[in-house]
Amino acid sequence: xxxxxxxxxxxxxxxxxxxxxxxxxxxxxxxxxxxxxxxxxxxxxxxxxxxxxxxxxxxxxxxxxxxxxxxxxxxxxxxxxxxxxxxxxxxxxxxxxxxxxxxxxxxxxxxxxxxxxxxxxxxxxxxxxxxxxxxxxxxxxxxxxxxxxxxxxxxxxxxxxxxxxxxxxxxxxxxxxxxxxxxxxxxxxxxxxxxxxxxxx
Numbered sequence: 001x002x003x004x005x006x007x008x009x010x011x012x013x014x015x016x017x018x019x020x021x022x023x024x025x026x027x028x029x030x031x032x033x034x035x036x037x038x039x040x041x042x043x044x045x046x047x048x049x050x051x052x053x054x055x056x057x058x059x060x061x062x063x064x065x066x067x068x069x070x071x072x073x074x075x076x077x078x079x080x081x082x083x084x085x086x087x088x089x090x091x092x093x094x095x096x097x098x099x100x101x102x103x104x105x106x107x108x109x110x111x112x113x114x115x116x117x118x119x120x121x122x123x124x125x126x127x128x129x130x131x132x133x134x135x136x137x138x139x140x141x142x143x144x145x146x147x148x149x150x151x152x153x154x155x156x157x158x159x160x161x162x163x164x165x166x167x168x169x170x171x172x173x174x175x176x177x178x179x180x181x182x183x184x185x186x187x188x189x190x191x192x193x194x195x196x197x198x199x200x201x
Contacts, residue, residue: 002168003161006116009037010123013044018127023052036091043084044120050077051124081117088113089180092171101177108167111180115164122160126153 009031016028027045031038056062057070092112132138133146170176190200 001161001165003119003164005037006040006119006164007123007157007161009040010044010120011127013041014048014123014127017045017048021052023049023056039084039088039091040116040120043081043088043116044123046077046081046084047117047120047124050074050081051128053077085111085113085117086180086182088116089178092168093178093180096171096178099172099174102174105174105177107179108170108176111178112164112168112171115160115167119157119160119164122153122157126150126157129153 012030016030017025027042029038029041029045031041053070053074057067057074062070089111129146129150133143133150135143135146138146167176171178
């Protein structure tokens, strides 16, 4: 099952990151570049670093100049995340390129890679909620509340994993077909963002 494989890689990436727990630590992707797992590991590493960027920038004592620099890094990370999703969808387009869609085949509301994106973020939520549910020094009420939230996240993981595997099965059988739209983000493009292209004059 693709979802089980993906989730195990996401978990590995998260654990590896937290060995040092620093946004500037270098990635040490354990998978060869020609393996699908390499893409999944890289995807989640980007998500994990950005997760911690988002924590840091919410520090009420952060220096405004440092915050602006970090905001630029978050913007770049968002673009990298989107690029990785599109790259992973390219893998699936190639994988299922020989499948003939049935006449009554339908399109899904999201592509496989965007579903894996949601699973990657969910893995991060589960990891950090588990930390909070067992955090020493936290009140019993805090731990109990986080355990309740964790139970919901685990149920969501089961549902999302099933949905991903069902989607891939339907594509394999020609019941659904892939049609990938580029995100076409405009704010990072100096030809599309008016603030950027007006400053070029």
